[in-house]
Amino acid sequence: MSKNFISTVRYVNYLDLSFEQSQDAISVFDLDDNIITCNPAFEQLYGWTLEECLGKSISFYPETEYKKVHTRCELLYKGQSLANERVTEMRKDGTLFQAEISMTPIFNEHNEVVAISHIARDITSRLQMEQQMLEFERLQTMSTIVAKVAHEVRNPMTAITGFIQMMNQDPANPYSYFSEIMGNEISRVNQIVTDFLALAKPTLHDTTPLSILEVIEEVIIEFDEMFERYGITCQLHAEKIELPIQGDKSSLRQVFYNILSNSCDAIEHSGNITISLTVQKETLHVCIEDDGCGMDQVTLASIDQPFFSTKEDGTGLGMVITKKIIADHKGTLQVESQQSAWTKVWISLPLANDTLH
Incomplete structure (x- = not known):
């Protein structure tokens, strides 16, 4: 038995193992959109077993994605590949999830497209983490701005409050009624500033x-x-x-x-x-x-x-x-x-x- 043959067999075995053990969901479709094969990760992610979908056309796209799917298929049939596209896909039970997909045309010996490989990765958790990071950064920025504004607002309010208190100490003050209203309104402004600071405070950590x-x-x-x-x-x-x-x-x-x-x-x-x-x-x-x-x-x-x-x-x-x-x-x-x-x-x-x- 030649070394080349043995090497080829090993290479094929490695490909099979890579396909079976991949953490990404891999499936292959013919040009009629029927599934030719899929790996265990595909079964786990989409909820379809190989026996259920082999030789069948199954839908794992919501209706809102149909137009985009059609556009992608046209490119693939022309021999173009798609890499790391973020899409919404659908499981067997109808639940939706965010995925990152790569799709590649498979050619025969005549350089004709005969099938399409589809590799998908669930990125829902990653997107949630990215959103949380963006929200945290937004709150941090807002907290800094609000704290600065609060400081700038409270300084003049403190001075005005002091002058009002001095006016109220004068029993002959003809504007005592109005100065009391002013004092109450300034207290309200200070309370609003305090509430804004509470709203801008980042999520609890300690x-x-x-x-x-x-x-x-x-x-x-x-x-x-x-x-x-x-x-x-x-x-x-x-x-x-x-x-x-x-x-x-x-x-x-x-x-x-x-x-x-x-x-x-x-x-x-x-x-x-x-x-x-x-x-x-x-x-x-x-x-x-x-x-x-x-x-x-x-x-x-x-x-x-x-x-x-x-x-x-x-x-x-x-x-x-x-x-x-x-x-x-x-x-x-x-x-x-x-x-x-x-x-x-x-x-x-x-x-x-x-x-x-």
């Missing part, structure tokens, strides 16, 4: 295991005087409270402070606030319910919009900030309400990993 129950108890203490003044009863019910979450305490305090503040404003005089903590599977659920004035459906649908507020002195950023903080903690926040009856705020947060083992 977190520690903490007890949500302890955070809520500390916030409730801050409202004791307000509860007493408005005749509000606040009840706290907790279950399995020893299970911590991974989070930033200062940010979460702000969440519950904002929500309790809204509840107090909704109740105004005499009412009840009930806070319940429960654990289901790997998630901590917090429900904060008040029997205040509630909201109609139009108002409820608008509370996520920046600068929307039903309060005369509100900035309209409180709920936006609250939702952002919860999202940064990989949690969810939902609000339900019935006008003239009640409002419920549902917060779900994942438990710390150490508590799940």
